[in-house]
Amino acid sequence: MRRRSRAGGKSAKSQRRKTITPKRRNAPSALHDTAAARNETEVARLSRELREAREQQAATAEVLSVISASPNELDQVLDSLVRSAVRFCGADDAAIHRLDGQYLRVAAHYGPVPYYGIGHAILVRGTVNGRAVLERTPVHVADLQVETEEFPEGSKGAQEMGFRTTLSVPLLREGVALGTINLRRVEAKPFTNKQIALLQTFAVQAVIAIENARLLNELRQRTADLTESLERQTATSEVLQVISSSTFDLEKVFGTLLETAMRLCESTVAGIWLADGDHFKLAAARAPSDFVKFATEYPIKRSRGTVTGRTALEGRTLHIPDVLADPEYTASDYQSRGQYRSALGVPLLRQGDTIGVFTLTRSEARPFSATQIELVQNFAAQAVIAIENTRLLNELRQRTNDLTESLEQQTATSEVLRVISSSPGELEPVFQAMLENATRICEAKFGVLYRFDGDNFHFAAEVGTPPELAGFVRRRGPFQPTPDTPVVDRVMRTKQVVHTADETAEAVSGPSAKLGGARSLVGVPMLKDDALVGVIIIYRQEVRPFTDKQIALVENFAAQAVIAIENTRLLNELRQSLEQQTASADVLRVISTSPGELEPVFQTILENATRICGAKFANLHLYENGGFRRAGSYGTPLAWKEDIRRNPILRPNGINPIFRIVKTKAVLNIPDMAAEPAYIERDPVVVALVEKAGARSLIGVPMLKEGDLIGAITVFHQDVRPFTEKQIGLVQNFAAQAVIAIENARLLNELRESLEQQTATSEVLKVISSSPGELEPVFDAMLANATRVCEASYGALWVCEGDSLRNVALHGALPAGYAAELRRMANFRPHPEAPIARAVRTKETVHSADLGTEQAYIDRDPLAVAAVKLAGIRTLVTVPMLREQEVVGVIVIYRREVRPFTDKQIELAKNFAAQAVIAIENARLLKELRQRTSDLTEALEQQTATSDVLRIISSSPGELEPVFQGMLENATRICEANFGNLWLREGDAFRTVVMHGATAEYTEARQRTPLVRPSAARSA
Secondary structure, eight states: OOOOBSSSOOOHHHHOOOOOOOOOOOOHHHHHHHHHHHHHHHHHHHHHHHHHHHHHHHHHHHHHHHHHHOTTOHHHHHHHHHHHHHHHHTOSEEEEEEEETTEEEEEEEESSSOOOTTSEEEOOTTSHHHHHHHHTSOEEESOGGGOTTTSHHHHHHHHHHTOOEEEEEEEEETTEEEEEEEEEESSOOOOOHHHHHHHHHHHHHHHHHHHHHHHHHHHHHHHHHHHHHHHHHTSOSOHHHHHHHOOOOHHHHHHHHHHHHHHHHTOSEEEEEEEETTEEEEEEEESOHHHHHHHHHSOEESSTTSHHHHHHHHTSOEEESOGGGOTTOOOHHHHHHHTOSSEEEEEEEETTEEEEEEEEEOSSSOOOOHHHHHHHHHHHHHHHHHHHHHHHHHHHHHHHHHHHHHHHHHHHHHHHHHHHHHSTTOHHHHHHHHHHHHHHHTTOSEEEEEEEOSSOEEEEEEESOOHHHHHHHHHHOSBOOOTTSHHHHHHHHHOSOEEESOGGGSSSOOHHHHHHOOOSEEEEEEEETTEEEEEEEEEOSSSOOOOHHHHHHHHHHHHHHHHHHHHHHHHHHHTTSHHHHHHHHHHHHHHHHSTTOOHHHHHHHHHHHHHHTTOSEEEEEEEETTEEEEEEEESOOHHHHHHHHHOOEEOOOSOOGGGHHHHHOSOEEESOGGGSHHHHTTOHHHHHHHHTTOOOSEEEEEEEETTEEEEEEEEEOSSSOOOOHHHHHHHHHHHHHHHHHHHHHHHHHHHHHHHHHHHHHHHHHHHHHHSTTOOHHHHHHHHHHHHHHTTOSEEEEEEEETTEEEEEEEESOOOHHHHHHHHHTSEEOOOTTSHHHHHHHHOSOEEESOGGGSHHHHTTOHHHHHHHHTTOOOEEEEEEEEETTEEEEEEEEEESSSOOOOHHHHHHHHHHHHHHHHHHHHHHHHHHHHHHHHHHHHHHHHHHHHHHHHHHHHHSTTOOHHHHHHHHHHHHHHTTOSOEEEEEEETTEEEEEEEESOOHHHHHHHHHSOEEOHHHHHHO
């Protein structure tokens, strides 16, 4: 077999030369002629070499000119390279191949010699290009057609396409082959060493062009990412708009990571697997469809038989040079579909737990380099960050959606309550408002409400009903349900919600489907004491089932409809008596004019109850913590006022008759208090009531909400005169109105509180979006809102630095002495039992009802003492700021009185703490992004400087001074130096040939003494 040469390319046989013995010539003239001929030959050779050198420099300059003029037009640069290679290397054609997985694809071609129609060749050693890539060295073959054993695939191609001599030089970047540049001749004529060297130069230029294009693309992508991030930061403060403008597309992130890793690591198959219980499921892949389908159907367990399973099992990076040679590898089904040999697995770690695995494989047994492994580890970390960001964003979106939905439902409820309050006794507007809100919020097309009187269903209200169906409903009038009205029939029989995904798919379709085009529907019964009083039905004209929340909302409207019906019934009954009507009107007027204020409502109720019942005085108690707290009174006798002032809360003692209401939840009717055992046994409270207040007959009416006792109204006669049934009924009605007023006040207060909290959250998010990377305004806004909404006096925010805390924000008019103490202890280690220390240690919220009783204060901790004595701080709540279960800081809000914070206020403070962590993390990510952009800019600047020097070299052939001057200018500029020198060695001395930026005095001195010995050079 003939051997090939890597550089010369001739076979061993063709390289053997005959030994020629020159003939002796004795004549002197012959010697003279021979010398002259040699001189002429030498001159011709030098001229030829000079011409070739100039041509090569011109070719290099031409390519560099194209690179500098079109840094992002890679195709144009590569076309210029192959044209120059053909012209200056005397080839018939030239081509540049780019490595694409296991294929070498033609990126540029010039010349008449054909290529395979598919434009690419598989990467094998049997081709010249394939071997140049695999061995990363030039391959030169004098006659490829005869090299059938050494290059079987290549020889066959040479015979088919009609070329013989071929030269291939790999395109290498940091030792990694990106492709090849190759020359071909149709005759067997090897290339010279100079032509080989010139082609290697073209290969370097091709790599520079490819790398420049890649860096430019990366810079553009990075700039686009930065622009997108800044656009998100400047979004409006409305939470829904911020969420809709964010583009955390996890699938896209995974795809980019996989594709980049495959390209930079020369991988053929890549995947990201995410943990799902004991298995790992394929979340994203760049692999053959057969492999993806199989991997999707068969998740991987934690085991040593697969790359993913073993990586997850060990929780560290796994590198298998050849899976077929690995005795533990058993996943032949995966390997056969992926056709890989070398494999790399990197765990996705979050807080030490493996949440996924990043895998790369190669089709040949070629291990990954340390740099590539480190790159994939970095990609794995980025994948974890992307997963965590997506999780946080989804949680934020879910939380925002829940708040929005809650606010929308509360608004709808408020509208219905407004209609109820503005239309007492009128059910039609109430039903209409309920139905309109139900269809709108639940995204229904139309809705109907029917009343049920025990025998028939009566049409009561409709919204958006198609005309044909609406006409049918009105013509039908009252009706009894039959199988032809399946929804109403099922609701009546079961008294349960009926939810139908597609009415047209049911055994029997009702008029709503036939006449109104209804598909999905939900029917909700209106129940009063488990008795059916009506039904609400809402419809969609497409198959889209209602959610549980939407069904619950309709159930709430149904309950409100029942309340409205019951309220109307009660109101109609009250209208039977003018006096009772007047009293009820007064109460309702106070309720409507004092939303959220219970005192005037209670006062009006007691005043009317006392007046209408002909009583002397009355009380209203709220049942709290097992006792009755007096919340309102009317007509209280003067002699009894001091007693009730001293004892505002009645505690159970076993004999006080009012506590019978707690057990029975029924009306308490006592004809004569003086005959009660409690009075006979001289219970102090009852004795004072009888003897000081003059109470004799009384009624106690419980205030019940859904069967639970929330209070009682007591009305007293000062003579023995039992109350009538009508009077008892009237007071019962007042008690019901008091319950409604209490519930209305509670709902209104909750709504106000919710709106206030959402406004505070929106303000903080607005500050975060308008101040990207700036934490101080964010912290100030958080503390300002937290102290305002939570009714606190002061607020402080501390960040953890090692085992100490540093104050970064304060809010509130802190006394000067306490503020000075805080500034003195800006970085401090708190007392171990101080609330702030416990919050950091336990990672839990610490709620201190009274700082004066805390151990830190008892131990006379300086900061605790200053807080109590100087700032008057008593109640405080301390919330840790957690990032991945690590405390990064704390938020503390203070009150100057002993008044514990409510659970909602504490939850709001936790929300602010979470927002503070997000702001800190956003600032950190923005800083990293800015640093990365700076690094890319610096790298591009360095490459530009290199390109400038190469351009000077190509434009000044044989002239060293402009080249040296260009190098020195770029070196001093990029390295931020003041000036620079370039010396050339001459014997044992150095001569100054170029200076840049030096002072005039130094320049003059060097010009006077340009040659410097080593000892003098050191001093220079």
